Amino acid sequence: MVYLITLNYLKLRAGYATSANFGSPYNTRNVLNISTNVFVDRVGTVINSNTISDRLANPNLQPELLKEFEVGVEGKFINNRLNLDITYYNRVSKDQILDRDLDPSTGFSVTSINAGSVRNSGIELALGYTVIRNKDWNWQLDGNFTRNRNLVFDLPTDIKQIGIAGFSNEGLFVIEGQPLGVIQGTSTQKDPKTGQRIVNSNGDYISSTGISIIGDPNPDYKMTGISTLSWKQFSFRFQVDFTKGGDMLAYTPGTLIGRGLTKDTEFDRYLPLILPGVKEDGTPNDIQISASQAYFNDYSGFFGMADLITYDATVVRLREASLSYNLPATLLAKTPFGSASFTISGQNLWYNAPYFPKHVNFDPEVNSLGVSNGRGYETLAGPTSRRIGASIRITF
Amino acid sequence: MKLNKIIIGLLAVAIMGSCSKIADKFDSNLNNPNTPDPSAANSDLYLNVVQLSFAGLFNTASSFGMEVTRQIVMYGPTYQNAYTPTSFDGVWDNGYTSVLKHANALIPIADAQKKYVVVGMTKIMKAYTMMTLVDMFGDIPYTEANLGSENTNPGVESGKDVYAKAIALLDEAIADLAKTPSSYPGVTDLFYGAANATGAKKWVTLAKTLKLRAYVTTRLVDASAKTKIDALLTENDLIDTPAEDFEFKYSTKQTNPNSRHPRYNGNYSSTGSSGDYMGTYFMWTMVREKAAFSNNAANDKSDPRTRYYFYRQRIGYGDVNEASSSCSVAPPPAHYTPGMPFCLITSGFWGRDHGDNTGIPPDGSFRTTVGIYPCGGDFDANQGASVGLNRGGQGAGIQPIWQTAFTEFVKAEANLTLTTAGNARTSLQNAVTASFAKVIGFPATIGVTPNPTYVPSSARQTQYITDLLTAYDAATTTDEKMTIIGKEYYIALWGNGVDAYNLYRRTGKPSNMQLPIVSAPGAFTSSMYYPSVYVNRNQNAAQKSGVDVHVFWDTNPPGFNK
Structure with a gap:
């Protein structure tokens, strides 16, 4: 009954929305490209050409349809000190318009298609609590939790898979019955009996000839915690983010450790190594190889075997911390200023991705492919930056 | 009531009719206003793209062949790891979406316009x-390929069937070229410049020579090869003069657009650093195996083509140290037989061993690179200087797709192995003579005069052929004779890895190839992996079990090639 008394606010909501997306124009008719000056022969004749575009027209392209269903509860309790917001959503994109890469032996390399459906469903939870609230002190804690699950289904039956980022043999793919953007690449061959990796007679792992699913870039869940503490005119705020799970095929760590550039390989390199695994006849591997061979040929990922450079991208991060001071209104009363404040803040101050090689200090938040669906595939992207700044804000 | 129904019916029909009219009216809006419809294509412009992409396809396929046959380096280290399926995406894409697609579009257009020479040319290139593609990959999609949306998952067809269809296409081309065309291609023919009936005849000669080539290539699986080859030899309309040589010719234009030989582009850069590594074995076989090279032209007994084939950036080993050439301080691999070339050869010939995948040292300005033939590079006159932009032939190289010498070599092989008409010894002599004439005469065709001190004298050329024929006469068995013919054919094929690769798989020659530097390189690449774009995007595609899968005409036992 105590809780009922302290219930200040309660809202239940439910929503349903639908909308359509249209593909870019002119994808339904084949076109001819005209190129001039493609070659000049020995007597100076300029050669021009006509080429049939490699994009195969799809005259049956339809708009895609989005449907979303959402229910939620929002409430405030204990004198508005505790607030809570829970949402469940289920979003289905039907007939998604995607570029499907074609086997060039069809005569074309890409076409726009209506590519089945993607379902995203998940929970978003927000919780806030005001720990202290009095004349001088205010301390507010906020937390967010997000969990999303997605699934690809109803992919047209003539499609093996669709690559959405990366290359034809490595990157992120849309595959029937799998989460969106699963990571595929070559992997080390494994002994079917023991599941151990197989080494060849040179002592190196053997790469698979084909590609298979080696990871799912979608995180298990994400959490954010924010603390805002203020005392008189000062306020101190920080935010911590945590992402659990989600895989990443990353070339930066392999490139560094493959060349022995980080402390991860700072052991006695004159000692021979034996890669864990079995030989081709199934007996335990006992072939000694040099550290350089082990790291350059195998752990670098340079020669296929992308599973060796696919990591769990769990990361915890101090996203932001800031300290501000607001000038009291009384001090400003005789000035033309309405308010004035000073802030020192830092962004991306610290992170730890525990499953990557320790000394590479790799940040899984980098993205090689810009703003895209390319999360989980990294090919030597520049590192993320730590920013520290100070600001003065004055209003009139 | 009845009347009402009729009126409603009529109205419905009228509305539907008007709707479809509306659809018609807006249908044209679906056409991209910035690009024309394929029906507006011009046959000459299609012919241009077929020829250019055909030259590109040859260059790519040739590079892979040159690598596995040690003409240039294959990094390896094992045959399985030497290439990934993505290595072949380019050649597959170029083959199907460029050469074959445009050839298929061009043939009916040119046929309707009675441009029969264009039809014939296109069919030959197709x-x-x-x-x-069969030589590289084995079974490939053909009948189900190039159908666009009608079949987005083309299935494969046996290499044997595709070869049979290709030979049938050559026969069709010969028939097309016999018809009187409405016009001749002239300058739009980038190979022969066929401006009249005599020029067009060269394409007929080419088609017949390619049939000879195909019959020799497939001789291990074709019981009637002797009869077919004899018929062609009796007809004797084969490429046997330099004017008939089938070569794609690049020019010296560096930019807008870059029209130089692709291998020149990669090796004669402004940075003074070359890109390709020449194969240690290939250089060794020319400058050490038979007779030693010398920087002093008077004492030089090496292959007369050496200074045309290679350009040495250094004429000695002064820049060799453990950083620039790590193999120079290492012993030869334990599994190498005595005498097998390894690392340094002589006089600054600086290549890379077969299957050496160690990191690339800072040797770009020291290593030996391509010479003037066939890439349009520099003639080696002991300059000892690093490469640079616009040196030598300035990139006016050729793709030696088929030459007189090759015809003579396959005639020698056919005579030796199938007892077809002719004389293998004479053919061998003609072949080497033709190769010398082609290579030594090449600089003049692109306006370069090599330093006469280093141009091999005719006496030296004659001596080489005399020595060669003496060795041939001393060979007793067919295999020993084939070893000599195969080695010479292999040397003459510099720049044509397609036929060098076929030769090695078909005959196992050269027989003394340098082994890969790792002791267990796995089975030789008897065919290439299927490309990634094919395996990963086509439901009917499956990657082959390994690179040891033989193509249909290669019945040699496992382990035949090393």
Whole structure:
């Protein structure tokens, strides 16, 4: 009954929305490209050409349809000190318009298609609590939790898979019955009996000839915690983010450790190594190889075997911390200023991705492919930056 | 009531009719206003793209062949790891979406316009492309390929069937070229410049020579090869003069657009650093195996083509140290037989061993690179200077797709192995003579005069051929004779890895190839992996079990090639 008394606010909501997306124009008719000056022969004749575009027209392209269903509860309790917001959503994109890469032996390399459906469903939870609230002190804690699950289904039956980022043999793919953007690449061959990796007679792992699913870039869940503490005119705020799970095929760590550039390989390199695994006849591997061979040929990922450079991208991060001071209104009363404040803040101050090689200090938040669906595939992207700044804000 | 129904019915029909009219009216809006419809294509412009992409396909396929046959380096280290399926995406894409697609579009257009020479040319290039794809990959999509949306998952067809269709296409081309065309291609023919009936005849000669080539290539699986080859030899309309040589010719234009030989582009850079590594074995076989090279032209007994084939950036080993050439301080691999070339050869010939995948040292300005033939590079006159932009032939190289010498070599092989008409010894002599004439005469065709001190004298050329024929006469068995013919053919094929690769798989020659530097390189690449774009985007595609899968005409036992 105590809780009922302290219930200040309660809202239940439910929503349903639908909308359509249209593909870019002119994808339904084949076109001819005209190129001039493609070659000049020995007597100076300029050669021009006509080429049939490699994009195969799809005259049956339809708009895609989005449907979303959402229910939620929002409430405030204990004198508005505790607030809570829970949402469940289920979003289905039907007939998604995607570029499907074609086997060039069809005569074309890409076409726009209506590519089945993607379902995203998940929970978003927000919780806030005001720990202290009095004349001088205010301390507010906020937390967010997000969990999303997605699934690809109803992919047209003539499609093996669709690559959405990366290359034809490595990157992120849309595959029937799998989460969106699963990571595929070559992997080390494994002994079917023991599941151990197989080494060849040179002592190196053997790469698979084909590609298979080696990871799912979608995180298990994400959490954010924010603390805002203020005392008189000062306020101190920080935010911590945590992402659990989600895989990443990353070339930066392999490139560094493959060349022995980080402390991860700072052991006695004159000692021979034996890669864990079995030989081709199934007996335990006992072939000694040099550290350089082990790291350059195998752990670098340079020669296929992308599973060796696919990591769990769990990361915890101090996203932001800031300290501000607001000038009291009384001090400003005789000035033309309405308010004035000073802030020192830092962004991306610290992170730890525990499953990557320790000394590479790799940040899984980098993205090689810009703003895209390319999360989980990294090919030597520049590192993320730590920013520290100070600001003065004055209003009139 | 009845009347009402009729009126409603009529109205419905009228509305539907008007709707479809509306659809018609807006249908044209679906056409991209910035690009024309394929029906507006011009046959000459299609012919241009077929020829250019055909030359590109040959260059790519040739590079892979040159690598596995040690003409240039294959990094390896094992045959399985040497290439990934993505290595072949380019050649597959170029073959199907460029050469074959445009050839298929061009043939009916040119046929309707009675441009029969264009039809014949296109069919010949299409046939060569089909055979080259089979030579590389084995079974490939053909009948189900290039159908666009009608079949987005083309299935494969046996290499044997594709070869048969390619040979049938060559016959069709010969028939087309016999008809009187409405016009001749002239300058739009980038190979022969066929401006009249005599020029067009060269394409007929080419088609017949390519049939000879195909019959020799497939001789291990074709019981009637002797009869077919004899028929062609009796007809004797084969490429046997330099004017008939089938070569794609690049020019010296550096930019807008870059029209130089692709291998020149990669090796004669402004940075003074070359890109390709020459194969240690290939250089060794020319400058050490038979007779030693010398920087002093008077004492030089090496292959007369050496200074045309290679350009040494350094004429000695002064820049060799453990950083620039790590193999120079290492012993030869334990599994190498005595005498097998390894690392340094002589006089600054600086290449890379077969299957050496160690990191690339800072040797770009020291290593030996391509010479003037066939890439249009520099003639080696002991300059000892690093490469640079616009040196030598300035990139006016050729793709030696088929030459007189090759015809003579396959005639020698056919005579030796199938007892076809002719004389293998004479053919060998003609072949080497033709190769010398082609290579030594090449600089003049692109306006370069090599330093006469280093141009091999005719006496030296004659001596080489005399020594060669003496060795041939001393050979007693067919295999020993084939070893000599195969080695010479292999040397003459510099720049044509397609036929060098076929030769090695078919005959196992050269027989003393340098082994890969790792002791267990796995089975030789008897065919290439299927490309990633094919395996990963086509439901009917499956990657082969390994690179040891033989193509249909290669019945040699496992382990035949090393």
